[in-house]
Amino acid sequence: SEKLMEHIKCGVIGKRSLFEKDGVLKCPKCGVPVTLGSDLRVIGALYECLDCKSNFDSPREFFYCRDCELSFTITDAKFEEVYSFRINREVMDKVREIFTEPFIKQALEEAGFEVEAPGYIIGASGLTLSFNLVARRNGELVVLDLLRSQPAVDVESVIFSYGKIIDARPSKAVMIAVPRFTDRARSFVETHSIIGLEGEGPAEIIDRLRKIMV
The missing domain is CATH 3.40.1350.10 (Trna Endonuclease; Chain: A, domain 1)
Structure with missing residues (x-):
């Protein structure tokens, strides 16, 4: 994943790698140096598929049970409280x-x-x-x-x-x-x-x- 940034002054949006050149943050559109927090803000994250290189902002999480070999999402999961104890x-x-x-x-x-x-x-x-x-x-x-x-x-x-x-x-x-x-x-x-x-x-x-x- 990579952070998605916005240059507040000119409104350009892109990956952090587009703004960072040789360790310095610069706007890829207007070319001026920018500072994170004042000129540049984080507006999200961008994920990239390692196979097809497609970009998406919200990955789907799947879980896998090694006992029954079932794949499921967080919405299908059943949550139970698990207690642990520490001896004084x-x-x-x-x-x-x-x-x-x-x-x-x-x-x-x-x-x-x-x-x-x-x-x-x-x-x-x-x-x-x-x-x-x-x-x-x-x-x-x-x-x-x-x-x-x-x-x-x-x-x-x-x-x-x-x-x-x-x-x-x-x-x-x-x-x-x-x-x-x-x-x-x-x-x-x-x-x-x-x-x-x-x-x-x-x-x-x-x-x-x-x-x-x-």
Whole structure:
């Protein structure tokens, strides 16, 4: 398509290409330079057929269905409202939790553990301790906490979970950071005999967990 222009002063009408020569707008009739908006105005659009080169101002639009191979115009089409949803960033952590924990539970069960989610243990102090998951297998006790924070899980969150681990005295303690630990948090985990895993989603976390819990 090409814009259809009118020189306001002399009234000549033509395609923009008729007015534009070497990057300068000039009237093809009177030869004077023109400026779009003051001397020259757009009055429509002109379309050209690539086959027969015919010009027309209003093309007919056709739509094609790839399923039933039906061609139809806009007037024949049936319109339906299609809804889309966007998850609020504020609840994204909760969504990740909903989708992550069941997969972790399944991976532990496939490794032969009996799993509670959430899980509760009476600690040495006599207090009831809560973990995201508690897994048992042949006398082995594993506690797992899922920690989330943006952009990274800090050392304070790790220390709070570690306080429960000391009281619970499990065979293994696992902390999963979504998406990752800060450097200080990672250093604390590595120096306190805690299994630390990091990842954005279930796939990468569970793959590492399976290798540990064989």
